[in-house]
Amino acid sequence: MPAVIIVAAVVLARFHVPSNATAESLFTGCVYGIAATGALILTPSTVVGLTTYFLVPSLRRLFESLLFYPLFGSALLVFLFLAVTKWEPDPDTPAATVDAASTSALIISGVLVIATSILAARNWLTNYFDTRLCHPYDHIVLFLLGTAASISRERHRWYDDSRVTNWRAWLEIVAVQxxxxxxxxxxxxxxxxxxxxxxxxxxxxxxxxxRNHKRALAKAHSAHDVDTVVVSLMQGVQAFCAGDRTALLANAPEEVAPRNNRFAVATVRLVPAAILISAGLLLPLLPAVAHSELASNLRWYLIATGTLMFITTRQDLTTKISEAVAKVLFK
Structure with a gap:
């Protein structure tokens, strides 16, 4: 409800239609506003969600959240940017088109902010009741039992490489849980x-x-080998249901080597690159920058630098190419 009130108040305060507006100029402005807002909001969330989905298979069960949080952040940033920015039309652009574009973009981003806020509240309530009503190992038991049942049901496909790959991915999800x-x-x-x-x-x-069962599945040479893994997983289910950590640790290694976190590595590269690319898209839209002759050059310089930062890890190479681009654009 607070999000609805705030968004509605901002939209009403910024809503303005010039007296000389025509239907054509209003329609053109709305199309531009909706298209630009959709690109600015959907592109970052899609990139983040799909990148994480393919880099970290264990997080695929959280794919909806991986799309939800970037979507909420992008919509909120675009809404705040439009709420505090006053647009000044170019001499060749009708004022009605600019007003329609900014208003439609403000409404679309505001609706997405409200929708994602509702989803966030639902998420919070779900986690709250999970914490209050569930036992400590309930989620583990459900994931492990479901995985064991699925593997048992499809054990006759032990020869199918793609099926075994899926089984291994499911076990990784259980291990993360x-x-x-x-x-x-x-x-x-x-x-x-x-x-x-x-x-x-x-x-x-x-x-x-x-995770050791992943190796056993990869080496399976018959349905019986798969059944052996399923039996071991079911013993784990029983131990988790009983809360028997001694039984769970009976066959566990004494030490576990640290695992490479590909998601953390990708995030370190993605976040600075995303900031530079976003700055390249948004800064030239500011009235103080938009009227500068170098606004377009600034946009392409920031976008190129952000793209290079994500593509390569060599800082010296990124610096050299960025300097070359700067010499060409700002000569």
Missing amino acids: VERDGSLSRRIGSEEGSACTELREEAQRVAAVI
Whole structure:
């Protein structure tokens, strides 16, 4: 409700239609506004969601959230930008077209802000009731039981490479869930650092047991080999239901080597690049910059630099190419 009131107030305050407006100019402005807003909001969220989806298979069950959060952030940034920016039309552009474009863009971004806010509230309520009503290992049991059932149902396809790949991806999802819920972080205060570290290491060891089954599936040479994995997974389900950490740790390795986080590596490269590309798209739209002769050059320079930063990890190469581009654009 607060989001609805704020968005409605801003739209009403910025809504303005010149007296000499024509239907053609209003329609043209609305089309431009909707197209530009859709590109600015949907492109970042789609890029972030799909990049994470393919880089980190264990997060595929969170794909809706991976799209939701960037969508909310992009819509909010565009809405705030439009709310505080006063557009000054070019001499060749009718004022009605500019007003219609800015108003339609403001409305579209505002509607998306409201929609994503509602989804955020629903998400928060779901997590709240999960925390209040679920046992510590309930999510792990559900994921593990569902994975074991699916593998058992399709065990006769042990020869299918794509099917085995899917089974391994499901087990990785379970392992990540074990690392998250098995550490019991919601039950430990921040002051108990040693207990938190110990439980987190135990959860990682149990997750390593789950991941060991991925190798067994890759080596499976008959349906019987797959059944052996399913039986082991069901024993894990029983141990989780009983809360028997001793049984869960019985076959766990003593130490777990740190795993490479491809998502973190990609984020380190993606965030600065996304900021530069966004700046290249938005800064030239500011009235103080738009009237400058170098506005277009600034846009392409920032976009090129952001793209290079994402493509290559060599800072020296990015610097050299950026300097060359700057010499051409700002000579």
